[in-house]
Structure formats: C-alpha cells, structure tokens
Amino acid sequence: MNTSIYKVLGLMSGTSLDGLDMAYCHIWEETNGWKFTIEQTKEIPYSEEMREYLKNAIYLSEEDHAQLHKEYGKWLGEQAKAFIEESNIEVDFIASHGHTSHHRPEDGVTFQLGDGQVLSNISGKQVVCDFRTKDVDLSGQGAPLVPIGDRLLFHDYDFCLNLGGISNISFEKEGKRIAYDIGMANMPLNYITHKMGMDYDENGKLARSGKLDEPLLKKLNSLDYYRLPYPKSTGYEWFTSKIIPLIEASESSETDLLHTFIHHNCEQIAVQVHEHTNQPKNKLLVTGGGALNQFFIDTLQEKLESTVEVVVPNKTLIAYKEALVFALMGVLRLKGTTNVLSSVTGAREDSCSGEVFFPETS
Structure with a gap:
C-alpha cells in the first residue's frame, strides 16, 4: 500500500x-x-x-x-x-x-x-x-462537484443517488461521468410535514400508512421537467411554482400526500435508472437525508425491481459524504490533477x- x-x-x-x-x-x-x-x-x-x-x-x-x-x-x-x-x-x-x-x-x-x-x-x-x-x-455551471468523488471513491457502484431536498444521480456513460437532477426528494415531504407541525416523517411511518392519490400522481408524472434532456438541474423555484399549487389544490389527507409523493419520486428515479442500466445486475448507492426514510427506500427498491440493488451505507457516510468529497478535491488540487469534470458541469474542459x-x- x-x-x-x-x-x-x-x-x-x-x-x-x-x-x-x-x-x-x-x-x-x-x-x-x-x-x-x-x-x-x-x-x-x-x-x-x-x-x-x-x-x-x-x-x-x-x-x-x-x-x-x-x-x-x-x-x-x-x-x-x-x-x-x-x-x-x-x-x-x-x-x-x-x-x-x-x-x-x-x-x-x-x-x-x-x-x-x-x-x-x-x-x-x-x-x-x-x-x-x-x-x-x-463557462461551466460550477456544479455539481460531488461526481468526481463518485467516480474515484464509489466506482464499485453503477449509480450514486443523493436524496436531499431534490434527487440527483451520477453514473458513467461511454467513459464520461454524467450527473443531473432527477426531480424531487425531501422538499415536498418536508413541506407537508411542516404543515402538520412536524420537522419530518420519521422512517416514513406516516407515508407508509397513507393511500395513493392517483389523479395527483398522474399530474406529477406529467410535469414538463421530466421530459427535458440532461444535463439539467432544478431547485426551490420549480418546487414553489409547479409543486406547491398541486399540494394546496389537493383534497387528500397529509398522510395520503406523503404516500403519493414518495411513489412519485421513486417512479421518476426508476425511469432514469432503468434508462441507463446496461447489465443484468446493478448496484445503486443512496446517500442524503432520504436514505434514512425506510418507506422511501423500500418503495424505491420495489420500483427498481430485481435488476437494481439499492444500497444504503452507514449513517456517517450518509451525512458526511459531501464533506469527504471536498476533502478529496483538496487532495487532488494539491497533487495538480483534475478535480472538476466538464462532462458534468458543461465547462470547456476539465x-x-x-x-x-x-x-x-x-
């Protein structure tokens, strides 16, 4: 060594x-x-x-x-x-x-x-x-930066998925690292639980007890953003303009809304993962706060079926992966080697x- x-x-x-x-x-x-x-x-x-x-x-x-x-x-x-x-x-x-x-x-x-x-x-x-x-x-976006860590530290996984406020993914395709925002993760869940006077739905227990709102699910799945080609990113502005009005217009209970949003999030993630799987068995690493929501993880595994294994690491890696990657980026900077990928940011060069x-x- x-x-x-x-x-x-x-x-x-x-x-x-x-x-x-x-x-x-x-x-x-x-x-x-x-x-x-x-x-x-x-x-x-x-x-x-x-x-x-x-x-x-x-x-x-x-x-x-x-x-x-x-x-x-x-x-x-x-x-x-x-x-x-x-x-x-x-x-x-x-x-x-x-x-x-x-x-x-x-x-x-x-x-x-x-x-x-x-x-x-x-x-x-x-x-x-x-x-x-x-x-x-x-001329790059200056983001995302974490995919260099996905490539160098987590290459044993076919996909790296982060479930923060939004969901983003990174993977190798034709020798290049690709990364983009899929859509939502915790942002709508937190919005709904805050309306209930709670910080979050622990382990997704409330969401698990809810029922699917089919009309709302259909509206969510038909949002224009999902049909945009990558590279793409989204954020709070999209959530406030497109998602909050759908939540406020719904007559479903909060638990049904939580249940429906988790199904929606997982369906959109599954669409993207299945589009880029090129082998019989794939491994997907999940980090970010959503990885601690057991109903989210169970539903994701269900939607991805047996071709993709969902891997949730220990809580330290879930919480500190980004700090770790910036430590790695510092090492690469001092060694004088590439630490920002143009295939991800759209810059003229690495x-x-x-x-x-x-x-x-x-």
Whole structure:
C-alpha cells in the first residue's frame, strides 16, 4: 500500500442551512484507485442569527458581503481549530466548500463565503477552498462537484443517488461521468410535514400508512421537467411554482400526500435508472437525508425491481459524504490533477480547481 496518507479536515455547508459538517478523513491512493476512511465527524448547528445572515447574504451590499466573507472565514477557522484540538488529531490541511451566497453561472458569477486566508490564519493550517470559480470561468455551471468523488471513491457502484431536498444521480456513460437532477426528494415531504407541525416523517411511518392519490400522481408524472434532456438541474423555484399549487389544490389527507409523493419520486428515479442500466445486475448507492426514510427506500427498491440493488451505507457516510468529497478535491488540487469534470458541469474542459492559502506569519 502507498503509505502517503493525506489527513484532511473537510468542511461543508449546504443550502439547507442546517449547520457546518466537519469530517476528518484519511485519503490515500493504491494501485487500484483512491481509498478513504472517515475518522471523526462533527456537526455544528447554526444559530438562528447565523442562519438568517447566511440566508440573506445575497441581498447584502458589496461592503457588507465582504465583511461577512471575513467573519464567516473567522468562524470556520475557530470551529476547525476547536475540533482539531478537542479531538487531538493531526491535520495536513483543511478543504473548505464554504457557503454559497451567489451562484449565477449564466452571468459568470459564483461566490462561496468563508475567506480562505482568514480561515488559514485562525486555524493555523493550510487551506484549499473556492472550488467552483475556475469552472465558471471556463463557462461551466460550477456544479455539481460531488461526481468526481463518485467516480474515484464509489466506482464499485453503477449509480450514486443523493436524496436531499431534490434527487440527483451520477453514473458513467461511454467513459464520461454524467450527473443531473432527477426531480424531487425531501422538499415536498418536508413541506407537508411542516404543515402538520412536524420537522419530518420519521422512517416514513406516516407515508407508509397513507393511500395513493392517483389523479395527483398522474399530474406529477406529467410535469414538463421530466421530459427535458440532461444535463439539467432544478431547485426551490420549480418546487414553489409547479409543486406547491398541486399540494394546496389537493383534497387528500397529509398522510395520503406523503404516500403519493414518495411513489412519485421513486417512479421518476426508476425511469432514469432503468434508462441507463446496461447489465443484468446493478448496484445503486443512496446517500442524503432520504436514505434514512425506510418507506422511501423500500418503495424505491420495489420500483427498481430485481435488476437494481439499492444500497444504503452507514449513517456517517450518509451525512458526511459531501464533506469527504471536498476533502478529496483538496487532495487532488494539491497533487495538480483534475478535480472538476466538464462532462458534468458543461465547462470547456476539465480543471484542477481551488485556491490555496497558508497561515500568514506576523
């Protein structure tokens, strides 16, 4: 085995604004590919004040935005330093996704909050960050970035499916990595449970007890988005304009709505997976919050039938896969090899992306 093990602290903050995910990873390369272990993890929930600040960063003046960039970098540095000290771990460098405040790739704009120099100074560690800008400069979308990790770390699986607010998939096709948003996952489920005064439907118990609303299912399955060719992506705007009106117009109970949406989500995922299966047996890795919903997983396996095995990993990988992949992207950046795939982002070429910072000595 190659004894060169990279000891990396990966930092991830997603659009859900739950908090900061920190994953301390060991990453190394063997003759048959890249390997990893997730050694320690921690989630730091955002305070209500921090959540609102990050959520509304897009509306800040240039001066206030620059100030938040530095303040958030300082906060990241403090959290990383405390985690390293309390865990007594040896860290070669920090790979930080930051928090996306602006993302308009069609205008050549993307910005991840969390000043890398400030983060490096406070933590005392080398930092690799800003993984999206170079791809956008190359006329790419700057997203998704996780498929490089799917290719290098999870190549034993034919498909990698993420069930977050929306569902997205990645797979190899004719030597290229393909990735796109299929449609919805947890977004409608959370919308319905919030109306019921609940954060979520644990294990999909309520959804399992519901009945199928056939007319609603038909309307959902006929939405135009599903007929668009990939690469494609969707988000909250589509949900609010196309899905919420259907939920509000329905006379079904909340449990029936939950049941129907899970069936709908799984049918759309199955359509995409079956379209790209080219062998008798396939393995599909599922991560993201939806992987913890047992009714979602059971229904998905039912729709995919026996040709596809649905694999749900341990809870650590479900929750920290993105932080792990950014740690890997940091390793690839320091090695000077490709870490962003143009086949996924639509850029002119693959790139080795990320800015590198060292602690400044006073």
